[in-house]
Amino acid sequence: MSAEYVLTLSCPDRPGVVAAVSGLLARHDCNIIESQQFGDPVAQRFFMRIQFAGRPGIIDELRTAFAALGPELGTEFGMEFEIFDLAVKPRALVLVSKLGHCLNDMLYRVRSGLLPIEIVAVASNHPDLRPLTQSYGIDYHHLPVTAETKPRQEAELLTLVGHYRADMVVLARYMQVLSEDMCAKLAGRMINIHHSFLPSFKGAKPYHQAYSRGVKLIGATAHYVTPDLDEGPIIEQEVARVNHTHSPEDLAAIGRDLECQALARAVRWHAEHRVLLDGHKTITFPR
Amino acid sequence: MSAEYVLTLSCPDRPGVVAAVSGLLARHDCNIIESQQFGDPVAQRFFMRIQFAGRPGIIDELRTAFAALGPELGTEFGMEFEIFDLAVKPRALVLVSKLGHCLNDMLYRVRSGLLPIEIVAVASNHPDLRPLTQSYGIDYHHLPVTAETKPRQEAELLTLVGHYRADMVVLARYMQVLSEDMCAKLAGRMINIHHSFLPSFKGAKPYHQAYSRGVKLIGATAHYVTPDLDEGPIIEQEVARVNHTHSPEDLAAIGRDLECQALARAVRWHAEHRVLLDGHKTITFPR
Amino acid sequence: MSAEYVLTLSCPDRPGVVAAVSGLLARHDCNIIESQQFGDPVAQRFFMRIQFAGRPGIIDELRTAFAALGPELGTEFGMEFEIFDLAVKPRALVLVSKLGHCLNDMLYRVRSGLLPIEIVAVASNHPDLRPLTQSYGIDYHHLPVTAETKPRQEAELLTLVGHYRADMVVLARYMQVLSEDMCAKLAGRMINIHHSFLPSFKGAKPYHQAYSRGVKLIGATAHYVTPDLDEGPIIEQEVARVNHTHSPEDLAAIGRDLECQALARAVRWHAEHRVLLDGHKTITFPR
Amino acid sequence: MSAEYVLTLSCPDRPGVVAAVSGLLARHDCNIIESQQFGDPVAQRFFMRIQFAGRPGIIDELRTAFAALGPELGTEFGMEFEIFDLAVKPRALVLVSKLGHCLNDMLYRVRSGLLPIEIVAVASNHPDLRPLTQSYGIDYHHLPVTAETKPRQEAELLTLVGHYRADMVVLARYMQVLSEDMCAKLAGRMINIHHSFLPSFKGAKPYHQAYSRGVKLIGATAHYVTPDLDEGPIIEQEVARVNHTHSPEDLAAIGRDLECQALARAVRWHAEHRVLLDGHKTITFPR
Structure with missing residues (x-):
């Protein structure tokens, strides 16, 4: 044996x-x-x-x-x-806001045995995804945040990390910029999905930016979070063809699949210890 | 009939x-x-x-x-x-520098009946691609350029456009920034291939930029040329997967295929009148 | 208005x-x-x-x-x-067996407004996917089937079609071959997802077939169901790269994403009346 | 050193x-x-x-x-x-018929340093590609073939292999079925490009077969040649989207790019000793 x-x-x-x-x-x-x-x-x-x-x-x-x-x-x-x-699966805290496609995708993959992590809890600045989370028997923490309460809310998030002994944090469309301090504390074990093909369209509303620029392909990027917004080491990217008929909303709908896939692969590779940091780049050893 | x-x-x-x-x-x-x-x-x-x-x-x-x-x-x-x-094929003047993969690809497609243009002449700031061009029986014009001679050289290029009654100009890896005046004169009928997935990595040495950023996909972009460098309306883009083992030279080698394909599609669509300008974006009607 | x-x-x-x-x-x-x-x-x-x-x-x-x-x-x-x-969404009866990835994907897309159908009920020859279905508030019918009971079970399925006034039937990994009669009754409004890149690997265990043949790409095919197994008009296909390290189980895991995507696009296009039958082929008018 | x-x-x-x-x-x-x-x-x-x-x-x-x-x-x-x-590049004899896109692509890649082989000669059952070959300074052998002369023509091909001390043979759209004997003699060092996504559409006129079946993706397959036609170990495959508007001729035009790419990768991997035979499958170790 x-x-x-x-x-x-x-x-x-x-x-x-x-x-x-x-x-x-x-x-x-x-x-x-x-x-x-x-x-x-x-x-x-x-x-x-x-x-x-x-x-x-x-x-x-x-x-x-x-x-x-x-x-x-x-x-x-x-x-x-x-x-x-390898028998010890990383314990993951997942942060979300209102959009649940990445969370739903991860929950289903984990249950199906396709994503070797344990989702120990989900936290969000909104209450919307509580029913979905709880249908999988997983704790949901609603931690609202405003500009003033941000430090306290981040402290609560870090408390959750400790409480659940989370090995990693996944930002599955969590639409809040994290403080430098929080990024530092979770360096190398916090993965974000950005809804553009980085380094194109950093920052807010990337699908609207893509629409304005008239690109013919859109993308999604999973990366480690660093204090420098959308500049963290890239783990995986995915793209799809689009055209002039697609509104920003259409781009967002098409992009959802890209986000789910890029994030799922990045989280799986991280969980299987296939991602090594090499300065501000990653070495990925997928099969 | x-x-x-x-x-x-x-x-x-x-x-x-x-x-x-x-x-x-x-x-x-x-x-x-x-x-x-x-x-x-x-x-x-x-x-x-x-x-x-x-x-x-x-x-x-x-x-x-x-x-x-x-x-x-x-x-x-x-x-x-x-x-x-449609029986009248656009007459194209092709500009190149030293790298000939896009030119070779276009020449072969035209001869095979896959690209409905007539390449009436090739012009270059270097002599390197004369043998390839002449093996297809096409005129080659070597027009060297320096910072001082640029206005005169561009005037010569425009003279070629007139002399050959060129309907369009294709920058097939022509590594010179064109003056605002020249861009204006050929607006809507000059197509460039940029060796990155725009708007990522504008300007010089995009493959080196991509290497430094550690992206997992590289791309190429065919676009109409405007005075605003690498900001012209995008016609077509292509991408390919890369990883950490690829040097900037490897990325350039992989990118060559992307450049050939994106440029060939863009030129064909333009020649078939499938590209309409809509402000600083394009509407493309491929089959 | x-x-x-x-x-x-x-x-x-x-x-x-x-x-x-x-x-x-x-x-x-x-x-x-x-x-x-x-x-x-x-x-x-x-x-x-x-x-x-x-x-x-x-x-x-x-x-x-x-x-x-x-x-x-x-x-x-x-x-x-x-x-x-277009305000009237097609009513869909979804048939499944034990694997729920396509069902889960469709349920989430429908709820998110990305798939313009109404899932009126789910029926299955197994009880496994009842909790998932009911967490969306949708009826689940467990209709076991054996070789002897097949005619009766199919009659029950057709009764469900009538009872729920279903406009279409989606075979979301329903692992039963349907009778010629049932295929005829639902011709042009029953969509199946086959887990191979048709016409490669028809019939049973396509991922094992793909593994044995050593292909470097696997695929999934959404098609209208006809009495001639896996020969129905193809609506959409999707592919992904694989390699020698992937076991049949790995191929199945990779293939799940392809199945979800190809099926979701086929169902959406059908629901938006973008698929026209042209003999045993389809004309698809996606945007 | x-x-x-x-x-x-x-x-x-x-x-x-x-x-x-x-x-x-x-x-x-x-x-x-x-x-x-x-x-x-x-x-x-x-x-x-x-x-x-x-x-x-x-x-x-x-x-x-x-x-x-x-x-x-x-x-x-x-x-x-x-x-x-690695300093010793494999010596390749390339066989062609009338279509020259793969040959043209290989010639240009070799000259550009992107394909680490030496093309020592080109042989064909037709005279058409002599000018292209000779423009690269490479010997061209026209060896016509009929049903009766096939054994003698194959003997001449094998003589060329010996004369040029060819390490490998590339069938770059050579449209002749080779005898079992010839396949055996060059086992493991003869690569063919088949213009379909194998195992779909074996045999003749695969683009017409693809058109008839109404597939939504077409492909190309590079494989080692074995006596069992189109059943040899697959090295690489490539695909592209198509739709109902594409005639068989359109599919062939789109497929040309796929053929060039799949063949170029297969030949490069073979030349870099990245392909190992594992029964009737290949293990490929690309970077």
Whole structure:
């Protein structure tokens, strides 16, 4: 009997890393199932994701072994690694406003076993999506927000993150700009879906912007949230053809499918530890 | 025996236009083959393209008849129309610099009967693409340009347009910014291919910009040229997936196919009179 | 104040039809909003869809007027037309088995106003999707079926069609082959989603077939149901890239999105009277 | 100074292979640039491609070392590997008939440095594409064929393969069915482009078949040639949307772009040793 794990690792790019890592896993009787790597030629940094089978409970032993690998390879100052048990699904807090298509899509995927996360709660600045959420037996928190109450509301959101021990936060069409402080606190584990093909049409009302510019393709972008609005590392994008007959409302209707798909893929890849941060870009290792 | 024609028409949007136009064509024994229309709800303007069969030589008679239609419909101040004989292919002057993929693609399509234009000459600020051009038996004009000689070189380009009686100009990766005057003179009949998914990555080196931003899709945009750089009305766009392993050079290699396809479609639609200008946007009536 | 209508029409292809139809509409003070046409060169038949605004209640008057148009045009033996009030949404009975992704997608689209149908009931040969259906306040009928009970079960399905006055039936992953008789009774108003890119992989387990063949793209096909299995007129298709790492189960997971999208577009186009039958093919007039 | 190599390897799937392979490379001072692997769960077989940098001339030494690896891993009866010097471009003989779009596309890509093969000669059963071929300074062989002369003509083709020391043969719209014997002789190194989305529309006139069936997407498929017509292992596929207005000739025109792209990708991947045969399927390791 064996369990499945994922190792993600990055270090200064030098020869022998793959041999050292795969050798270590072999010595611990771990069998590599999937392996992907990338050497960033600009950053001179090496990134790796290995999915492997090993005996249950081996994770601490491996962590100790890998902690010793950096010094052995002479990269002691720069190696970073994490090991995850794939049986442990990330716990996600989902934030929404009024539009529920992304939430509905995620809820259904999770129930169908297509999205390996656990949605522990949904929070919103509006009450609209309570019935949908509760039909899945999930807690719904209505936290209204105004300019004055924003700091307090964000504090409540962070309390929810703690209360539910959320590993990640998904902004599934949450139409509030978050404070720099909140972005910093959830850096690398908060994913937003922006309803445009970034970097086109940042900011508000991107479908209206797309309509005004007369583009022939619209898109959606899932990205990690950073304090710099709509500038976070892009995880996934999707596009669809449009034409002059489409009003801004038509574009929004077409865009809903793009948003659902780009967000679902980004969340799944994040949950499967397939997304590695490389400066302000992402390395994605989908199958 | 009959010939094929295209009528393009725009006028203030009001009831009865389709009936008036189709009635006029029916009275002249013209048979509608393809018809598309669009009422712009913002501009309150109606646009129409009708492809029809009629007896050879009827074009002047129809022009006279349509000129009388505006007053009849009470839209005398706002109706614009054109009638084209589809047997007459637009004469195109193609401008290039050093990269020849779009030129090669267009030359081959024209020879194969897939692009209904006549390439009457190619002009370039570099000599590199002379052999390719001449292998198709087409004139090649090398017109070097520097900051000082730009006005004179543009004058020479315009002389070529006149000399060859060019109906349209195609910038097939011509890497020079054109003067406002030149853009104005060729307004509505000069098409450029920009190697990004506009409005993302305007200006120079878009593939390097895309690499820096870490996008997951790159694109190409064919548009009419206006004095406002990369802001002209978009005719067609194309995209392809990329990932973190792709260098700027890889993106450029992938992008070449996108550029060829978007430009070829835009030029074909223009040549078939399927593109109508609606302010700074285009209405495209592809099949 | 005005209402919106759709006229669909087909007749032997001859000159003057557009003029006659648009003239008739103009005389009844109807304003054309959208118009599409197609002359099938093989069948020598002309097809047209016109969306127009007219005064409320005009539909019977128009039907009488159009009934007289055939004789006037000399096509009395071949003209067929229908006029629909767009405010009247088609009533749909949805059939499912155990997989609910298409049903969930349709329910959410209908509630969001993105799919102009009314789902009047859901019927299934399994009880699994009752909670999902009832969470939308919609009747659910569990009608188990075996080889012996099939005729009786189909009779019950047809009774439901009558009871709910269903205008259309949607097979949203209903995994039962219907009898020739039932297909005939619902001809032209029963839409199925097949989980392959037809005509590839007809019949059972198409994702397993796709896996075995090693294709690099999989697809889904929405089509009208005919007695000839998986041979009905195709309305819409969608595809996605796959690779050697994907198991049949992975293909099924990826395919779910394709099925939802192809089916949603096909149902919407049918509901908006954008799909015309042309022999065993469809003419689709999407925007 | 270093050279770049590619190792492709397959063996029965068991633990430790990656460690053994990467360890061997590390001991020979080779630096892994790109690595991909796949364990086929059905065939219980492991496949790997590693691109690495090593000192010039090391290839024979590595071959000896890898030959000893099988026994060491206890997989001596099942390991297969090849090592290629990436500086050595495969020599390709291209076969064509009358249609030259794929040939033109390949010639231009090769000249632009986008397709890492050397086209050593073009052979055809028709004389039409001689001028295009010769404008690139490449030999053209006109080898007409009839039912009676087919064996002799194929013998001449095989003589050309030998004469030009061709590593691969590309059927770039060569419209002749090859004999079983010829297919066997060039197994695994002859790539065909079929102008349909296989397995749909095998055999002759696929665009006419697609027209008759009324599909909404058409495709092209690049595959290794096997004696079983259009059943060879698929390397790459491409698709595009079409509709009822497109005649078979329109489909062929749209399909040309798909054919060029699918074939160019398949040939490039083959030339970069990114395609591994896994029974009658391919494993492709594109970047």
